[in-house]
Amino acid sequence: MAARAVWLAFRGGLGRRQAFSTKANVQGSGRITVEVIEHLERLALVDFGSREAVARLEKAVAFADRLREVDTDGVEPMESVLEDRCLYLRSDNVAEGNCAEELLQNSHRVMEEYFVAPPGNISLPKLDKQESFLHS
Amino acid sequence: MLGRTLREVSVALKQGQITPTELCRKCLSRIQRTKFLNAYITVSEEVALKQAEESEKRYKNGRSLGDLDGIPVAVKDNFSTSGIETTCASNMLKGYIPPFNATVVQKLLDQGALLLGKTNLDEFAMGSGSTDGAFGPVKNPWSFSKQYREQKREQRRPKLHREREGTDWLIAGGSSGGSAAAVSALTCFAALGSDTGGSTRNPAAHCGLVGFKPSYGLVSRHGLIPLVNSMDVPGILTRCVDDTAIVLGVLAGHDPKDSTTVQDPVKPFTLPSLTDVSKLCIGIPKEYLVPELSSEIRSLWSKAADLFESAGAKVIEVSLPHTSYSIVCYHVLCTSEVASNMARFDGLEYGHRCDVSVSTEAMYAATRREGFNDVVRGRILSGNFFLLKENYENYFIKAQKVRRLIANDFVNVFNSGVDILLTPTTLSEAVPFLEFIKEDNRTRSAQDDIFTQAVNMAGLPAVSVPAALSAQGLPVGLQFIGRAFCDQKLLTVARWFEQQVQFPVLQLQGLMDDCSSAFENEKLASVSLKQ
Numbered sequence: 228m229a230a231r232a233v234w235l236a237f238r239g240g241l242g243r244r245q246a247f248s249t250k251a252n253v254q255g256s257g258r259i260t261v262e263v264i265e266h267l268e269r270l271a272l273v274d275f276g277s278r279e280a281v282a283r284l285e286k287a288v289a290f291a292d293r294l295r296e297v298d299t300d301g302v303e304p305m306e307s308v309l310e311d312r313c314l315y316l317r318s319d320n321v322a323e324g325n326c327a328e329e330l331l332q333n334s335h336r337v338m339e340e341y342f343v344a345p346p347g348n349i350s351l352p353k354l355d356k357q358e359s360f361l362h363s
Numbered sequence: 364m365l366g367r368t369l370r371e372v373s374v375a376l377k378q379g380q381i382t383p384t385e386l387c388r389k390c391l392s393r394i395q396r397t398k399f400l401n402a403y404i405t406v407s408e409e410v411a412l413k414q415a416e417e418s419e420k421r422y423k424n425g426r427s428l429g430d431l432d433g434i435p436v437a438v439k440d441n442f443s444t445s446g447i448e449t450t451c452a453s454n455m456l457k458g459y460i461p462p463f464n465a466t467v468v469q470k471l472l473d474q475g476a477l478l479l480g481k482t483n484l485d486e487f488a489m490g491s492g493s494t495d496g497a498f499g500p501v502k503n504p505w506s507f508s509k510q511y512r513e514q515k516r517e518q519r520r521p522k523l524h525r526e527r528e529g530t531d532w533l534i535a536g537g538s539s540g541g542s543a544a545a546v547s548a549l550t551c552f553a554a555l556g557s558d559t560g561g562s563t564r565n566p567a568a569h570c571g572l573v574g575f576k577p578s579y580g581l582v583s584r585h586g587l588i589p590l591v592n593s594m595d596v597p598g599i600l601t602r603c604v605d606d607t608a609i610v611l612g613v614l615a616g617h618d619p620k621d622s623t624t625v626q627d628p629v630k631p632f633t634l635p636s637l638t639d640v641s642k643l644c645i646g647i648p649k650e651y652l653v654p655e656l657s658s659e660i661r662s663l664w665s666k667a668a669d670l671f672e673s674a675g676a677k678v679i680e681v682s683l684p685h686t687s688y689s690i691v692c693y694h695v696l697c698t699s700e701v702a703s704n705m706a707r708f709d710g711l712e713y714g715h716r717c718d719v720s721v722s723t724e725a726m727y728a729a730t731r732r733e734g735f736n737d738v739v740r741g742r743i744l745s746g747n748f749f750l751l752k753e754n755y756e757n758y759f760i761k762a763q764k765v766r767r768l769i770a771n772d773f774v775n776v777f778n779s780g781v782d783i784l785l786t787p788t789t790l791s792e793a794v795p796f797l798e799f800i801k802e803d804n805r806t807r808s809a810q811d812d813i814f815t816q817a818v819n820m821a822g823l824p825a826v827s828v829p830a831a832l833s834a835q836g837l838p839v840g841l842q843f844i845g846r847a848f849c850d851q852k853l854l855t856v857a858r859w860f861e862q863q864v865q866f867p868v869l870q871l872q873g874l875m876d877d878c879s880s881a882f883e884n885e886k887l888a889s890v891s892l893k894q
Contacts, residue, residue: 263748266751267744267747267748267751268728268744270747270751271702271743271744271747272709272724272727272728272731273728273731273732273735273740273743273744274728274732274740275740275744276732276737276740280737280740280741280744283741283803283805284741284744284745284748286805287694287698287741287745287748287805288745288748290691290694290809291691291694291695291749291758291762293688293691294688294691294692294695294758294761294762294765295757295761296688297685297688297761297764297765297768299761299764299765299768302764302767302768303764303767304760304763304764304766304767305763305764305766305767305770306593306763307593307623308579308580308593308770308820308821308822308847309579309580309623309625309822312580312625314622314623315617315619315622315624315626316622317619317622326462329462330462330712332460332462333459333460333462333712333713333714334711334712334713334716335710335716336716342711342712344711344723344726345719345720345721345722345723345725345726346721346722346723347722347723347724348722349721349722349723349724349725350722350724351722351724351725351728
């Protein structure tokens with residue numbers, strides 16, 4: 228299928244495609260499982276691309292785990308340093324706009340006044356066991 | 364002329380000693396001659412000359428707009444500039460031309476400043492060295508300075524042949540390294556940077572400049588391509604504190620287009636002369652005395668404290684107990700907000716777009732794969748991890764709670780009578796690029812941001828002021844931190860310190876003819892911290 232060929236070509240261009248095991252070189256909790264990797268890639272629409280990237284994430288998570296040492300009982304989360312102030316809201320009057328042409332100029336693919344996107348509602352396919360760089 | 368301060372040049376323009384066009388041409392020529400620094404991504408020569416022409420007309424008619432009229436400035440390439448390419452040093456935005464000006468850019472232009480160009484940075488402002496951008500790294504002008512070279516010869520280091528093409532140049536710091544290099548190399552009189560974890564103060568310290576981070580909410584972020592919405596602020600880089608005050612006076616104030624700017628009326632930023640520091644209380648946070656701090660900087664920090672004390676100020680040790688957790692907390696919050704902010708780059712409305720057309724998701728994934736570098740992708744993935752349902756409470760919410768504890772630490776210290784905190788800005792002076800890249804971006808950021816990023820979490824104003832040259836002839840800066848919205852007081856104290864220290868001018872070898880002495884006219888008593 229043409230779509231599959233394109234998909235493989237795009238995934239194939241990811242650089243090093245050595246097979247490796249997630250069990251080796253896992254430091255810390257080993258929580259970055261294959262499922263997590265696929266899930267993150269799907270959510271972020273950004274791929275790991277290499278074993279080093281997975282290792283970096285593991286280190287980042289291990290680093291973040293240090294937060295557990297802090298006692299935060301009874302402490303409210305802080306979302307903004309300006310939490311004690313009222314957020315400014317302007318009145319709902321149209322003051323500017325009508326710049327569709329200018330905005331469309333920055334896009335690669337437009338048609339009339341539409342941004343053109345490829346078909347939606349098609350999930351990013353999961354990697355086959357053969358192509359996956361996660362399985363040895 | 365180029366070595367003068369903004370204020371001095373402004374006077375020169377008003378008195379007709381030089382015209383805006385002449386000044387503009389000098390700066391453009393200097394940019395060409397310092398091209399090897401790679402400070403600029405885009406040089407907007409035509410735009411600048413046209414602006415210079417208009418400025419000249421205003422001066423001729425006696426109707427100049429103010430202190431910034433005709434003054435060449437540079438802007439970091441993550442601020443949107445209408446009609447001028449804005450890339451954030453990323454392939455994702457190569458060729459992107461915004462249809463509007465960031466508010467801070469517009470304010471500068473409205474005051475008649477000349478926009479020389481867009482400066483280089485780490486990709487999407489992620490990094491502490493200005494080494495990870497799509498257009499290459501920025502070289503610290505001090506690598507080529509007379510001061511540094513002479514020290515190298517004295518210490519009998521291996522001689523460099525072909526200095527400018529040599530490989531042992533130093534990093535400029537980041538992520539606003541391009542802006543810092545541009546101001547430091549005398550190509551412009553002020554530059555805009557951005558500061559999320561120290562990105563303006565870090566390169567300022569490495570390049571011998573004043574790097575100012577305003578209070579969060581004082582200056583508009585509209586048009587600043589966001590990294591961490593709750594911590595980003597536009598930063599100002601200049602060669603002296605007075606110049607920073609001039610620029611801040613133009614930029615500060617509520618912006619209806621940025622609802623996170625406060626509506627308080629803006630007090631003018633003309634800095635009073637401070638002669639008596641006896642009513643001042645300076646706090647020295649003891650947790651900032653870390654083993655990794657270079658002994659030279661530790662000694663300078665101590666001498667600076669002594670300087671204040673001998674001038675009559677009260678200098679006390681204070682405690683910010685959660686300091687050791689601030690870098691972890693920042694790491695989680697930063698990556699989480701980044702994961703959200705980078706979601707807008709899908710290739711549809713602007714920026715790079717991949718040819719994949721199987722499905723929207725496939726196109727997005729391919730576009731983002733090609734457009735972002737490893738650093739950005741790494742942060743997005745980390746951020747998404749921390750935001751997963753099963754992790755949200757334990758990482759993101761937890762970090763927000765720790766953020767409150769860190770912010771409260773500062774509030775407690777200021778409430779106990781301390782006016783200003785004095786800390787180092789960086790762990791050491793600028794290191795060689797080859798050494799810097801031995802560790803990855805995240806590790807470096809975690810190390811280098813240690814003194815600067817807690818300030819972003821608390822939203823406080825802070826400024827790095829050049830204090831002295833190291834034994835190697837490189838700049839070292841010290842940081843002052845103030846209470847929220849007490850930016851004027853902070854700058855007043857910083858200026859007093861600057862006057863005591865008399866930091867030397869960069870002397871670029873081979874370009875000495877332009878470096879007329881900046882401080883010839885100042886006849887102040889000077890106390891060098893090196894003595």
